[in-house]
Amino acid sequence: MKQLSLNDIQAAAARLRGKAVVTPLLSNIELNRRAEAEIYIKPENLQHIGAFKFRGAYxxxxxxxxxxxxxxxxxxxxxxxxxxxxxAAKMLGMPATIVMPKDAPAVKVAGTKSLGAEIRFYDRWQESREEIAQDISEQTGKVVVPAYDDLDIMAGQGTCGLECVEQLQEMGMTAEVFLCPVGGGGLIAGLSTAVKALVPSVKVLGVEPDLFDDHLHSKKAGSRQKIEGTPESICDALLAPMPGKLTWSVNSRTVDEFLSVTDAEVEEAVRFAFRYLKLVVEPGGAVALAALLSG
Structure with a gap:
């Protein structure tokens, strides 16, 4: 099995140059006071479509x-x-079909439609989105693009980490710890690969919603674990019930620890981001900040 490498992430950065937003690193006096440390936030809510996902997709x-x-x-x-x-499909002049859960946030459904994609809805608890996507692929010839369990997707997301290291170096600084949101594991797989290749001493911590802490349980068990039942969380972007096969092959080696936060802690982090950072952050994007604020 081919392993994700720094070279893959650097190649992705070259493809994304001039296409993706190079988001800044932000510091805040109140956040530093609360954390009793010098903290920098990379606001990927300022990326195209309001999330880092554009990087991997493109x-x-x-x-x-x-x-x-x-x-x-x-x-x-x-x-x-x-x-x-x-x-990404619109920018590259190709058609796209998206399989979305019936309970997907209306704003995200509307955003996807506005970009010209065709949408096929499914029941996340009764149907397999993978099987539906595969059926569409077989019928139309469209290429299936996984949300996280793909080396090119992980490499694209890893450009976040590459940028962080480079931006800190420009300020004459080196990171000691990275806190990163975790859903399927694609972002943290790319980020941890990049930052540990460039700064071997750095620690990478993943943060999940407490009812979807499958990575935390997987780390303890030493193998991929699945969330059972039908739990709910306000962190709609992080509701993958099980680590990806490819992402886990990376994260089991490169992520030092996984943490979990409650919805209440996430809500407080969203309020903090709006009040002190003047950022509108969706719950899934606020879990790392929630872990920091809750200690």
């Missing part, structure tokens, strides 16, 4: 062959990957 789709571009892409997502694939 990196994957930009490598399609001409025949694949004619057929287009099919993806499954609750919203952010959906919009990322839809925008």
């Amino acid at each position: 990196n994957r789709l930009s490598q399609f062959s001409e025949q694949q571009r004619q057929a287009g892409a099919v993806a499954f997502s609750s919203g952010n990957h959906a919009q990322g694939v839809a925008l």
Whole structure:
């Protein structure tokens, strides 16, 4: 099995140059006071479509062959990957079909439609989005673009970590710890690969909603564990019930620890971001800040 490497992430950065937003690192006096440390936040809510997912989607789709571009892409997502694939497809001039859960946030459904993608809804507890996407692929020739369990997707997301290290270096600084939200594990797989290759001493901590802490349980068990039942969380972007096979092959080695936060702690982090950072952050994007604020 090919392993994700720093070279993959650097190649992704080259493809994304001029296409993705190089989001800044933000510091805040109140946050530093609360954390009793010097903290920097990378606001990927300022990225195209309001999330880091555009990075991986564009990196994957930009490598399609001409025949694949004619057929287009099919993806499954609750919203952010959906919009990322839809925008990347639009920029590259190809069609896209997105398989979305019936309970996906209306704003994300509307955002995906506005980018020109066709939407196929499904029941997240009764149907397999993977099987639906595969059926569409077989019928139309569209290429399935996973939300996280794909090396090109992980490499694209890893450009976040690459940028963080470079931006800190420009300020004459080196990170000691990274806190990163975790759903399926694609972002933290790419980020941890990049930052540990460049700064071997750094620690990488993943943060999940407490009812979807499958990575935390997987780390303890030493193998992938699945969340049972039908729990709910306001962190709609992080509701993957089980780590991806490829992402876990990376994260089991590169992530030092996984933490979990409650919805109440996430709500407080969203309020903090709005009040002190002047940022509108969706719950899933606020879990790392929630872990920091809750100690």
